[in-house]
Amino acid sequence: MEGIERLLPSLIIDSNYRIVAANQTAKNMFGEIIGKECYKVLYNLETPCYQRGIKCPVYGKESGFDIVDLEFESYLRGYGVIPWGGMFYESVVNITNINNIRSSFIDNLTQLYNxxxxxxxxxxxxxxxxxxxxxxxxxxxxxxxxxxxxxxxxxxxxxxxxxxxxxxxxxxxxxxxxxxxxxxxxxxxxxxxxxxxxxxxxxxxxxxxxxxxxxxxxxxxxxxxxxxxxxxxxxxxxxxxxxxxxxxxxxxxxxxxxxxxxxxxxxxxxxxxxxx
Missing domain, CATH: 3.30.70.270 (Reverse transcriptase/Diguanylate cyclase domain)
Structure with missing residues (x-):
C-alpha cells in the first residue's frame, strides 16, 4: 500500500455520513473529525455528495476510483462498501495539478490505469x-x-x-x-x-x-x-x-x-x- 495509503487520508463512514474512524494521514490533515459528516470534512459541502452528482458509497452502494471536480479544486478519491453492516470507506486527496497527478496512475498510450x-x-x-x-x-x-x-x-x-x-x-x-x-x-x-x-x-x-x-x-x-x-x-x-x-x-x-x-x-x- 505504499504510495496510495500514505498519500490518501482514509475514512470509515456510517450510514448517516458520519466519520467513525480515520487513518493517521486523515487525522494529521483534518484534526478531530470523528463524528463529523464526511462531505463537510472532505469537500466543504453542506449537503451529501450525491446531491451534487458525485458518486457516493453511502447513498449508491458503489465502489471505484474517480476524480471529483468542485469549483476550482479537483480530488482523486477511492470509495466503496465495507462488509460490516452499513459501513463504508472513502480515501481522497486534493489535486492541484490534475495533469501531473493523472500521469502518476494512468498509462499515457491506452488511458487505462498503469x-x-x-x-x-x-x-x-x-x-x-x-x-x-x-x-x-x-x-x-x-x-x-x-x-x-x-x-x-x-x-x-x-x-x-x-x-x-x-x-x-x-x-x-x-x-x-x-x-x-x-x-x-x-x-x-x-x-x-x-x-x-x-x-x-x-x-x-x-x-x-x-x-x-x-x-x-x-x-x-x-x-x-x-x-x-x-x-x-x-x-x-x-x-x-x-x-x-x-x-x-x-x-x-x-x-x-x-x-x-x-x-x-x-x-x-x-x-x-x-x-x-
Missing amino acids: RKFMLNFLEKTHNLWKRYKQPYTLLFIDLDNLKEINDNYGHTAGDEALIKVALCIRAHTRSSDTAARWGGDEFLMVLPNTSIEYGEKVALRIIKCVSGIQFFTKLSVSIGASQPSDNDKSYSEVLARADKALYQAKQSGKSKVAVLKADGLSYLIDIKEESA
Whole structure:
C-alpha cells in the first residue's frame, strides 16, 4: 500500500455520513473529525455528495476510483462498501495539478490505469479477500504477436493495436472492475466479487471483441485467469497463477482462455468451442 495509503487520508463512514474512524494521514490533515459528516470534512459541502452528482458509497452502494471536480479544486478519491453492516470507506486527496497527478496512475498510450496504480489496487483488493473473504478474479491479457506487428507495420501500428485492445477491455469492464496496462503487450484486470465462471465469460467477450477489430492484420489476445485461495499469502501468488495460465493459453494456440486454480486444476476454453 505504499504510495496510495500514505498519500490518501482514509475514512470509515456510517450510514448517516458520519466519520467513525480515520487513518493517521486523515487525522494529521483534518484534526478531530470523528463524528463529523464526511462531505463537510472532505469537500466543504453542506449537503451529501450525491446531491451534487458525485458518486457516493453511502447513498449508491458503489465502489471505484474517480476524480471529483468542485469549483476550482479537483480530488482523486477511492470509495466503496465495507462488509460490516452499513459501513463504508472513502480515501481522497486534493489535486492541484490534475495533469501531473493523472500521469502518476494512468498509462499515457491506452488511458487505462498503469502498473504502479494496479500494484496498489491489487494489494488493497487482496487485503479485502484476506479479512472479509470478498472474492476477486484476475485476468492476465496478452496481445498476441505484437513484435511481428511492430516489425511488419512499424511501432505506430503496434501502438494502435494496443489502443484498440484497450478499448475492448474497457468496453467489458464494469464500474466495479479495474483494468490496467501491465507493461508492453500485457494488460491486467481485477474483477471484484466475481466467480471464476463469470471471469471466464468476460475473458471470452474480450477475445471475441479483439478478433473483430479491423486492422492491418488479424489481432488476437490470450488470457490467463485465476482467483485467490486461503493459502495465498499475497496477491503475487494469485498473479503468478494467472501469468502461468496465460503462458498455457499462448502455448495452446492463442486466442484462448486458460484457468489455473490454487489446487493445481487447469483447463482451456476455446472461443470457437464456446460459440459452437
